[in-house]
Amino acid sequence: MVTTTTAASVDLAAARFFRVLGDPTRVAILQLLMQRPHSVSELVEATGARQSRVSTHLACLRWCEFVTTERAGRKVIYSITDPEVGEVLRRGMELAQARLDHLVACERIGPEWA
Amino acid sequence: MVTTTTAASVDLAAARFFRVLGDPTRVAILQLLMQRPHSVSELVEATGARQSRVSTHLACLRWCEFVTTERAGRKVIYSITDPEVGEVLRRGMELAQARLDHLVACERIGPEWA
DNA sequence: CCGGTGCATCCGGACAACCGGATGGATAGG
DNA sequence: CCTATCCATCCGGTTGTCCGGATGCACCGG
Numbered sequence: 001m002v003t004t005t006t007a008a009s010v011d012l013a014a015a016r017f018f019r020v021l022g023d024p025t026r027v028a029i030l031q032l033l034m035q036r037p038h039s040v041s042e043l044v045e046a047t048g049a050r051q052s053r054v055s056t057h058l059a060c061l062r063w064c065e066f067v068t069t070e071r072a073g074r075k076v077i078y079s080i081t082d083p084e085v086g087e088v089l090r091r092g093m094e095l096a097q098a099r100l101d102h103l104v105a106c107e108r109i110g111p112e113w114a
Numbered sequence: 115m116v117t118t119t120t121a122a123s124v125d126l127a128a129a130r131f132f133r134v135l136g137d138p139t140r141v142a143i144l145q146l147l148m149q150r151p152h153s154v155s156e157l158v159e160a161t162g163a164r165q166s167r168v169s170t171h172l173a174c175l176r177w178c179e180f181v182t183t184e185r186a187g188r189k190v191i192y193s194i195t196d197p198e199v200g201e202v203l204r205r206g207m208e209l210a211q212a213r214l215d216h217l218v219a220c221e222r223i224g225p226e227w228a
Numbered sequence: 229c230c231g232g233t234g235c236a237t238c239c240g241g242a243c244a245a246c247c248g249g250a251t252g253g254a255t256a257g258g
Numbered sequence: 259c260c261t262a263t264c265c266a267t268c269c270g271g272t273t274g275t276c277c278g279g280a281t282g283c284a285c286c287g288g
Contacts, residue, residue, distance in 0.1 A: 021132035053246085166277085
């Protein structure tokens with residue numbers, strides 16, 4: 001069957017999908033955008049991250065089409081593209097909160113867990 | 115408010131949560147376990163990954179309590195701990211599939227996108 | 229008791245992702 | 259125009275994560 005190649009591709013795509021959500025700064029950004037559209041400077045202000053960092057993360061989210069942009073004068077306004085993605089994020093955050101202690105304690109994904 | 119500290123922690127926990135899901139091998143493993151419990155050797159067989167790799171990934175999933183183990187003779191049987199996690203995985207895979215081309219093309223999360 | 233199977237962990241080594249700081253382009257205001 | 263603001267991207271360096279191969283322990287069958 002033709003789906004043989006696809007099976008691995010789907011795993012790969014899924015992994016990339018979740019990896020995009022696997023950064024605290026991007027989580028914070030997406031959370032803010034779920035409330036309402038924000039300009040870059042607002043996101044910098046709200047997250048406390050450097051401007052270059054925020055822009056890079058936004059480029060990542062833009063590329064993956066998690067967010068869309070719109071120019072407004074000197075500012076660029078970012079919005080969530082698909083509410084579905086936000087929904088998965090929300091569900092994940094709930095589950096993460098339940099396991100908060102474990103996950104935060106899990107410093108590394110490689111060796112060196114207790 | 116007291117939630118100030120927590121806000122960042124939640125982002126961190128969520129990021130770790132999703133990062134665990136952000137590896138193709140772990141996605142494949144979890145998918146198999148969502149169907150039914152598997153022994154390590156079965157997972158090695160099914161995924162095509164090396165045994166040491168599979169065991170390491172399982173250690174990660176075990177630590178984060180995504181899976182639980184049960185000894186059966188010389189074998190160790192792994193099962194999904196919480197169906198909720200599997201549900202998030204499933205939803206994510208659907209969304210990833212829709213964006214498959216984009217996500218697979220996105221070789222890197224850092225710079226160097228087209 | 230001994231050999232064999234099944235699994236977990238250790239050991240470098242390689243690369244991807246993250247970061248801060250600096251540079252450069254676009255836009256509006258004086 | 260000229261300047262200041264806002265944003266995107268580049269650069270060098272650091273760390274985290276993944277990997278294959280090898281070692282060691284637990285358990286079962288003979």
